[in-house]
Structure formats: C-alpha cells, structure tokens
Amino acid sequence: MSAAKRVGILISGRGSNMVSLLEAMRAGEVPGEAALVVSDRPDAPGLAKAASFGVATAVVPRREYRGRPREEHDRAVHERLEAAGVEIVCLAGYMRILSPWFVERWQGRMINIHPALLPSFPGLHGQRQALEHGARIAGCTVHFVDAEVDHGPIIAQAAVPVLPGDTEETLAARILEQEHRIYPLALRLLCQGRLTIEGRRVLVRDEQIDLPRSLVVPDPSS
Numbered sequence: 001m002s003a004a005k006r007v008g009i010l011i012s013g014r015g016s017n018m019v020s021l022l023e024a025m026r027a028g029e030v031p032g033e034a035a036l037v038v039s040d041r042p043d044a045p046g047l048a049k050a051a052s053f054g055v056a057t058a059v060v061p062r063r064e065y066r067g068r069p070r071e072e073h074d075r076a077v078h079e080r081l082e083a084a085g086v087e088i089v090c091l092a093g094y095m096r097i098l099s100p101w102f103v104e105r106w107q108g109r110m111i112n113i114h115p116a117l118l119p120s121f122p123g124l125h126g127q128r129q130a131l132e133h134g135a136r137i138a139g140c141t142v143h144f145v146d147a148e149v150d151h152g153p154i155i156a157q158a159a160v161p162v163l164p165g166d167t168e169e170t171l172a173a174r175i176l177e178q179e180h181r182i183y184p185l186a187l188r189l190l191c192q193g194r195l196t197i198e199g200r201r202v203l204v205r206d207e208q209i210d211l212p213r214s215l216v217v218p219d220p221s222s
C-alpha cells in the first residue's frame, strides 16, 4: 500500500468537519495523516480540538494582513503548509476567499465542503438560501477548489429533505450530519488516488453503485 498522504486542514471556526476528517484518519478509514491545521482566526474553537488530537496547529491571523493584497496572507499560509510537508489541503469552514496564486499552487490537491447542492446556493449561508428559495431537497457538496468560490469539479454530494417547519438551524444540523459523512469519503478517494478530473467532471475509479434511485419530497405516501 502507498504511504499515507500528508493532509493540511484550513479552518476559521468550530471545526466540526475538521474533526470528522481527523477521526477518519485516526481510525485508518482514510489513508492520510494530519500534518497541520491552520486557522486565519486566533479564536477559532477548532484549534483546541485539533490540539486534542495531537495535531500541530498554526494561526495566520487575517487581521495582520488587513489592507494588504490577499495573496500575502495566502503566501504565509502556503509557507506553513510547505514546511509541514502537506500534500493535500482540505478547506473545512475556511471563510476566506483564496487568491488565484494560492488556488493554482494547490490545483487538483485542494478540496472544499459547502452546505448546499452546488451549483445551487454558493457563498455564505447555503442552508438559509435553500430555505428562502423554497427548495424541497437540500444537501452538501465536496468539490475540488478552482478560482471561483464554491465552484470546482464535484467529488461527492449528499441530499436531505427540507421538512415542514424547518428553521435554518434544523436544516443546517441535518445537512451537517451528511457533511461529516461525505468529507471523509471524498478525502479517502483523493488519498487513494482514485479521482481523475475531466473538465468539470470527476471520475471515481472502481466506483461501486448500490444507491437508492431517488429522494422525493413531499413524501409520495402523503
């Protein structure tokens, strides 16, 4: 078997997706090892969680780069990742738009999770956007990162129903549960070298298909 990939995780906040990745790597379900967690916010609660896994952490405070080109901050982050020998970058609630320079450096090796079924509802508050739009099916997406926000080739998606009476919080919680399933799945496939990008499509080598045919909302038995 090939060596575990060195994975860097970028966060800005609570880091629940980061934890799902760390747990999956620790359990040996993903052939990767967490090399470094970087936050752009010194107060991100995810930093302490990363430390509790024994993972090295770094903070590159965005505040210190205020008024300077975005790329300068990204270069500082990149240096930390390089120094830690990172091969794959996972954005896990990293709420910062990346410079084209950074995106290019990590092209094909950087993935992101977004709480909506892309290409619907990119940007902030994907769950709120789905609710306000009246969508009956919502979900989450893991995708390769390209120069546009929440836009690159899609690796994995999970769909959930939007239920009557849902609030942004209840819908977000339902989606988050699925985020924690598909992010480790996507990272596993990437670490296993099973993903190929062809244009906008991602091909998965040896993909097993044993899936329900559809999710229909409202429930047809209503």
Ligand code: GAR
Pocket (backbone or CB within 6 Å): 011, 013, 014, 015, 016, 017, 018, 046, 092, 093, 094, 113, 114, 115, 123, 124, 125, 126, 150, 176, 179
């Ligand atoms: C997650 O829901 C993630 O999908 C979202 O931020 C949250 C971070 O939570 N990301 C985006 O909206 C990216 N556009 P976490 O810190 O607990 O993983």
